[in-house]
Amino acid sequence: MAWRVAKSVLTLHEQLQRGAPRAAPPATPGDSWGTIGDVLHDTTSDHVPHDFPGWGDNIVTAGDFPNRPDLGLDAHRVLDDIRQSRDARAKYGISNDQIYSNHATTQDGVLYPAWTWRPYLPHDAGRDRHFDHGHLSVVGDARADGTQPWPTIGAIRAPSDQEDDDLGASFGPIEIRQEGFTSLSLPPVEAGLADPRPAWFNATNDTNGSEYALRIWWGGGSAGDWKALGPGLFKLRSGERLSYGLPKGCVVLTISRQAIDATGEIVSPSPDKPAYAGHLTCCIERGAVIG
Numbered sequence: 058m059a060w061r062v063a064k065s066v067l068t069l070h071e072q073l074q075r076g077a078p079r080a081a082p083p084a085t086p087g088d089s090w091g092t093i094g095d096v097l098h099d100t101t102s103d104h105v106p107h108d109f110p111g112w113g114d115n116i117v118t119a120g121d122f123p124n125r126p127d128l129g130l131d132a133h134r135v136l137d138d139i140r141q142s143r144d145a146r147a148k149y150g151i152s153n154d155q156i157y158s159n160h161a162t163t164q165d166g167v168l169y170p171a172w173t174w175r176p177y178l179p180h181d182a183g184r185d186r187h188f189d190h191g192h193l194s195v196v197g198d199a200r201a202d203g204t205q206p207w208p209t210i211g212a213i214r215a216p217s218d219q220e221d222d223d224l225g226a227s228f229g230p231i232e233i234r235q236e237g238f239t240s241l242s243l244p245p246v247e248a249g250l251a252d253p254r255p256a257w258f259n260a261t262n263d264t265n266g267s268e269y270a271l272r273i274w275w276g277g278g279s280a281g282d283w284k285a286l287g288p289g290l291f292k293l294r295s296g297e298r299l300s301y302g303l304p305k306g307c308v309v310l311t312i313s314r315q316a317i318d319a320t321g322e323i324v325s326p327s328p329d330k331p332a333y334a335g336h337l338t339c340c341i342e343r344g345a346v347i348g
Contacts (some may be wrong), residue, residue, distance in 0.1 A: 059115065060093060060106035060115040060116070060117060061106075061113075061115065061116055061117070062092045062093070062116070062117045062120070063116055063117065063118045063195050063201035063202060064201070064202040064203070064204050065146045065195050065200075065201050065202065065203050065204065065207075066092060066117070066118070066119065066120035066193070066195060066201075067092075067120075068204045068205075068206070068207065069120055069122070069193060069207050070090055070120060070122065072206060072207055072209075072210075072211035072212060073122055073130060073135065073209075073210065073211050074090075074211070075211040076129075076130075076209075076210035076211020076212070077125075077128060077129035077130035077210060077211065078129075079128040079129050079130075080123060080125045080128035080129055080130035084125075084128060085123040085125060085128070089121065089122070089123040089189075089190055090120070090121065090122055090123070091104070091120070091121040092104065092117050092119065092120050092121075093105070093106065093117050094119075102119070103117070103118045103119035103148070103194040103195075104117060104119045105117070107197070109197045109198060110287070110288065111198070111199075111286075111287035111288060112197070112198050112199050112201075112202075112302070116197075116201075118148070118194055118195045118196070118197055118201055119192060119193065119194045119195070120192075120193055121190050121191065121192050122135070122190060122191055122193075123189070123190050123191075124152065124153075124187075124188065124189055124190050124191055129210075130210075132152050132153075132187075132190060132191030133152040133153050133155075133191065134209070134210075135191060135209045135210060136150035136151075136152045136157075136191050136193060137174075138207075138208055138209035138210075139193065139207060139208060139209060140157050140172050140174070141172075141208075142208035143159070143172055144207065144208060145196070145200055145257065145300050145342070146195050146196060146200050146201055146203055147159055147193065147194075147195060147196070148194040148195050148196045148197075149193075149194050150191065150192065150193050150194075151177055151187045151191065151192040152187050152191040152192070153186075153187065153188055154176065154177050154186040154187065154188065155174045155175065155176065155177055156174070156175060156176075156177045157169075157172055157173055157174050157175065158171065158172075159171055159172065159196070162175065164176070164178065165178070198287070198301060198302050199255075199301075199302025199303075199304070200257055200300065200301075200302045202255075202302075203255050203302075203344055205255075205344045228340060228341055228343075230338035230339065230340050231338060231339050231340065231341075232336070232337070232338055233260070233271070233312055233314060233337040233338065233339055234314070235314055235331075235332055235333075235334055236314075236326075236332070237313070238311050238312065238313050239311070239312045239313070240309060240310070240311045240312075241309065241310045241311075241312070241341070242308065242309050243256065243303070243307060243308055243309065243310065243341060244256075244308075244343075245278075245306060245307070245308050246303045246304065246305055246306060246307040246308075247305040247306070248305055248306045254343045254344045255302065255303075255343070255344040256302075256303045256307070256341055256342060256343045256344065257300050257301060257302050257303060257341070257342040258273070258286070258299070258300070258301050258303055258310065258339060258341060259298065259299065259300045259339060259340050259341070259342050260293070260298075260299045260337065260338070260339040260340075261293075261296070261297065261298040261299065262296075262335065262336070262337050262338065267295055267333055267335070268292065268293065268294055268295070268317045268321065268333075269292075269293055269314065269315075269317065269332070269333035269335075269337065270290060270291060270292045270293070270314070270315035270316070270317055270323045271290070271291045271293070271299070271312055271313070271314060271315065272289060272290050272291075272312070272313045272314075272315050273285070273286040273287075273289065273291065273301075273310060273311070273312050274286060274289075274310070274311045275303065275304060275307045275309065275310050275311075276307070276308065276309045276311075277306045277307065277308060278308045278309065283311070284304075286301060286303070286304075286310070287301055290315065290323055292317070292323060300342070303341075312339070313332075314326065314332035314333060314337070315332060316330040316331060316332045316333075317330075317333075318330055
């Protein structure tokens with residue numbers, strides 16, 4: 058099967074070349090705008106195609122771009138713009154011997170919060186420290202195919218008189234019931250004639266150290282076409298954020314809480330093992346209308 062690149066990576070390349078045209082090829086070599094890695098890349102690298110259940114197979118989720126401030130393209134500034142925006146598509150960025158991630162990380166005994174620059178370690182022999190280029194990895198799910206502009210140079214700005222509804226937005230919060238099912242009716246995801254936006258399901262809560270699980274189905278509006286969203290079951294730790302891209306054509310979600318036993322396994326709720334009783338909410342994030 059042929060490999061492909063996550064669409065958001067290609068969007069970033071196109072956007073940067075538009076925002077810094079002097080740095081576009083042939084002024085910079087084509088391989089400095091890399092996606093798929095060469096044989097020197099470790100098989101765990103995001104430059105190597107991987108399979109992502111619930112999204113697709115043989116997908117590259119990383120892109121490089123030159124660091125040429127003299128030509129109008131400052132790779133560190135680009136990555137820092139994305140870092141500050143906390144764009145849901147970004148997984149981590151590397152530049153100038155530094156790295157940040159979309160999640161908290163402990164390194165050399167120091168806890169670095171999510172979206173915080175930290176030293177790029179270890180410095181193995183021959184390790185590229187990313188002074189001459191920037192690297193962005195994107196998440197391994199459908200969000201990475203979002204083609205909305207990245208919040209940095211080259212983004213197409215909406216006209217000042219453009220209606221707010223053309224911009225990315227979200228609706229919620231919506232309470233997820235403790236018992237039974239919570240059903241949500243949505244505008245058709247990426248399929249509505251009047252509103253063809255992508256959308257993501259988001260849920261999070263500080264559960265005071267507890268764990269909880271959600272079972273989620275989606276449907277396209279026809280009887281009998283219910284399918285599991287991604288893996289179907291999502292287990293979350295206290296304070297952990299779930300964000301998952303909704304499939305094209307999704308018009309309804311059904312969500313139920315699941316219980317977790319003393320060993321941390323997901324079980325069906327029962328009187329002695331009830332689902333998490335705290336207040337849980339979700340929201341639906343919607344991308345911008347482009348074009």
